[in-house]
Amino acid sequence: MLKTRRLCLALGLAVCLTVGAQDNEIHQRSETYEWPTDQLVVKNLKAWQDLKFGVLFHWGLYAVPGMVESWAICDENWITRDSTRTYQQYMDWYFGLADELKPTKFDPTQWAEACSNAGMKYMIFTTKHHDGFCMWDSQETDFTIAKHAFKDDPRRDVLKHVLDAFRQKQFTIGTYFSKPDWHSQYYWWDVYAKKGRNVNYPVDQHPWRWQQFKKFTHNQMNEILSRYGKVDILWLDGGWVAKENRGQDLDMPEVARIARKNQPGIIIVDRTIHGPYENYQTPERTIPETQLDFPWESCIPLSDDWGWVPRPRFKSPEKVIGTLIEIVAKGGNLVLGVGPTPEGLIEPESVKRLNAIGAWLKLNGKAIYNTTITPYYNEGNVWFTKAKDGSRYYAIYRLNDGEKLPTSITWSQNLPKKAIRLVSNGKRVKYKLQGNQVTVYLPKQLPQQSIALEIE
Template sequence: MRSFSYLIIFLFFSCQLKAQTNLIDPAIKTPKAVLDNFMDQRFGMFIHWGPVTLRGTEIGWSRGINVPADDYDNLYKEFNPVLFNADEWVKTAKDAGMKYLTITAKHHDGFLLWPSAVSDYNIMNSPYKVDVVGLLAAACKKYDIRFCIYFTVLDWHDPNYPFHKPGQKNIDAKADMKKFVLTMKSEIQELVNNYHPYMLWFDGNWESPWKNEYGIDIYTYIKKLDPKVIINNRIGANSEHTKLGPEILGDYATPEQKIGALNMNDPWETCMTICNQWAWKPNDSLKSLKECIQTLAKTAGGNGNLLFNVGPMPDGRIEKRQATRLKEMGNWLKLYGESIYKTKGGPFKPNEIYAATRKGNKLYIHVFDKKSNELILPALHAVLVRKAFLLNGGAINYQQAAGVITLQLPAQLPDQNDSVIVLELNTNAESIPVIS
């Protein structure tokens, strides 16, 4: 019996030791102050773009599926986006009220949007021969936008990666993951040393060839290049992107195509498309202004950032309708940005009627839909409302009994997409516990 107990103890500590080997050295993790600054930004632009726009199919995922692999791999020989203008792209982000920009420097198809000494499969061997990544980095600096880079963990084009198309099950016996990881390091070194990204957005970490040990190696390597660069949670071997935790590598969570849940403990960023497809698609449906603004407000209300995707066209332009929609969001933010930037989410969970953000002693209530003349908020115990008013508007009548706040809504809300009511409190709104 005693030997059995010793065995249990041995197995327990062995498992603990194994779990610890999956962790990043805390000394090299991204500083909290850097992550807090990132979360203050609240709104960024995602850009999915490359030679595949010549076919109008999804970037990476259509290789060998919707587009024959040989056709897909040779599209770069026709790729000549002569109307690409980095300043115009970044100015579009600026006018939208976005604070950072993330470009797909390398997606799952393996094509590089920068001149690389590592791989010939890059933009300088297209007819265009322009350093897209470098021009965007410079334009972001000019317009005070934080420059970020998307980089794939998988690469269906690289012969050293064991899979060569989406959904492949049989591993290529000629592949060599050690060589593949070395290639990754060399490409990442070029990106970090040449373009100094604020953040690296990894993706493609769910396929079986990718192991957690590779993620730890890459994270550690990046931190030697730049200790402050932010790294998302898609660098370790996992498919659970909505979470952080001891078993998940990275600095923040990345729910995709859905708004993340209210989380006051872990930083997170929702990535979502302005249309349906990530890369450009002819006649793709465009989200309404109401959906765009409410998505941003609900994301901030959940204490997250929104990375909103555009897919530029084959000639290098962002579609006018996409740019117009973003400008409309920027116009709303000029009036109501105080309730988004540098705020905390909560204390109420966002819903279809309202969301809440907070800063200092102010609680911002984002009203999406007027169901009645009153909006009743859950009770805030030991908290008193001293004043209520429309942001950029007049006073709002209210009652507070047993902590329950009842707001008298005006006959006509000032903004049909999201009207913001400010509640000035007798205490720091950011210290109020989440109302479950």
């Protein structure tokens, strides 16, 4: 991902630091949105908007020591690493983790089961992070899980098994792909020093080398979109790789042509790059301040980190549910980051939280899935959504961590005309309508969690 709040390098190899923001050379979320002209893409986008809740998996070399993605090999002033090694020694150690990533307990069926139980409807799997390590059997490089420590395992083509497991649970399928590749000599060329996240040679002076990188990138995208069945979303990270930034032009029209030749109508998310190939926006670790009427998705991890770390600080189920409520009321989707362990499992504490989220959605999901926005969408702790046919509103009281459910809830718009019911069981609740204000009296036996009401 583009931002991370914590970089913890395990095994005593580096430090743990807090990163407020690493915004240099990262485009901010656009203030405008450009709808795609391909009507099949528009249709798929609208179907994706109905899903509301998905999962984003970060899993790669960084899982072995339990550190956050691949940022430690990038030389920027917010990163601190082991000072007893030279930079090259550190790079050699990091890339050498390819010979240690051997997930003998790899069980994508467990992943799919846990995410299905959580009420998630779509998934995005990191095929390659910025370090260039491929989680599929790429023919373009040997730097892939299928050609190192896991090469003798029949499950070595990890991408295939992950996508197959989620298709069996009827998930919409997405593939994350990093546009930069810090392992490739076509992007970070050893002839030049490496400074920062960008290409480390002047593209205009070495056009052949950049052309080779484009060819390499296009070929890899073609692999993940032609060999693994139906893919619904191509989620591209690394927004600094753009024509406007040092001439890092990947020829996005050609990328889109390749993608949609293999997968007609695929949603392309060239995140943070405003224009025809950012089919939905992706605010990271944040929720927009106001409601937005175009496709967008907040990407937020379940813990503080995208990948697995040894001592994670998890968000509570109620925190995630409350975040989902706000995002949906503002017109967006939530994709929740989950990092599988180096053994290839979702750890029990993550599963426990996912189950709790799913239990709430099983009872209250009618107010979340397949809903649309309403102009008056928030009053205090109450958030509003609307049925797509306009027949009813939903009022969802967001219970924050440490709070208790009140005995009554009051709001001043989206008022009832017939009845108010609990979404969880369809039972009517008592209310008083006085002028432009309604007061709803909640039954005493309700559990201490967010509550969804159907307004007829």
